[in-house]
Amino acid sequence: MSFPEIRLKLPQWLDETVAGTDTAYPTAQARMEMVVRLSELNIAHKTGGPFAAGIFDEEGRLIAPGANLVERSGCSLWHAEMVAIAMAQSKVGRFDLGNGGREHFELVTSTEPCAMCFGAIHWSGLSRLVCGAREQDARDAGFDEGAKPADWSGELQKRGITVERDVLRQQAAAVLARYAASGGTIYNPPNTHL
Numbered sequence: 001m002s003f004p005e006i007r008l009k010l011p012q013w014l015d016e017t018v019a020g021t022d023t024a025y026p027t028a029q030a031r032m033e034m035v036v037r038l039s040e041l042n043i044a045h046k047t048g049g050p051f052a053a054g055i056f057d058e059e060g061r062l063i064a065p066g067a068n069l070v071e072r073s074g075c076s077l078w079h080a081e082m083v084a085i086a087m088a089q090s091k092v093g094r095f096d097l098g099n100g101g102r103e104h105f106e107l108v109t110s111t112e113p114c115a116m117c118f119g120a121i122h123w124s125g126l127s128r129l130v131c132g133a134r135e136q137d138a139r140d141a142g143f144d145e146g147a148k149p150a151d152w153s154g155e156l157q158k159r160g161i162t163v164e165r166d167v168l169r170q171q172a173a174a175v176l177a178r179y180a181a182s183g184g185t186i187y188n189p190p191n192t193h194l
């Protein structure tokens, strides 16, 4: 018996939007602006849900983008953060982005991570997390965030990952609300009863 190879290919618009740019985004706000824009484009291009992410190096350059590709790929793993982490690790060629503490990468996500992405963050070697919309904003739009520790940001910080929340929260949350109001698919775990 042989099983399929698993491949992850970014939508063409995403590749084209970010490819070949060596732009540095000097502030967390500038990085979030870019990521929120990707979340809007993911809806506009109908390639997935209203979520995007990016991994940036210490100079604020985008190393890897991510957008929610769950429906398109038929795979529940491909939340925006997971896509960005997988892309970044593939790009640097190792599972520990931090390279044993010698390098520092930041994940910027348009919405606070769900239970799956929260778990993935501390296995990834990331040093810093920047969030836009709050998980409550995602819940208000109908998305389940899963079971996370109540003090999830404190748990990350205990493991050496700094967390900054509410960066352009309103803009990021507005994308979620618009998506829900327009009747976009809300894909939750099958046994979710919110």
Ligand SMILES: [Zn+2]
Binding pocket: 079, 080, 081, 113, 114, 115, 116, 117, 118
């Ligand atoms: Zn997630």
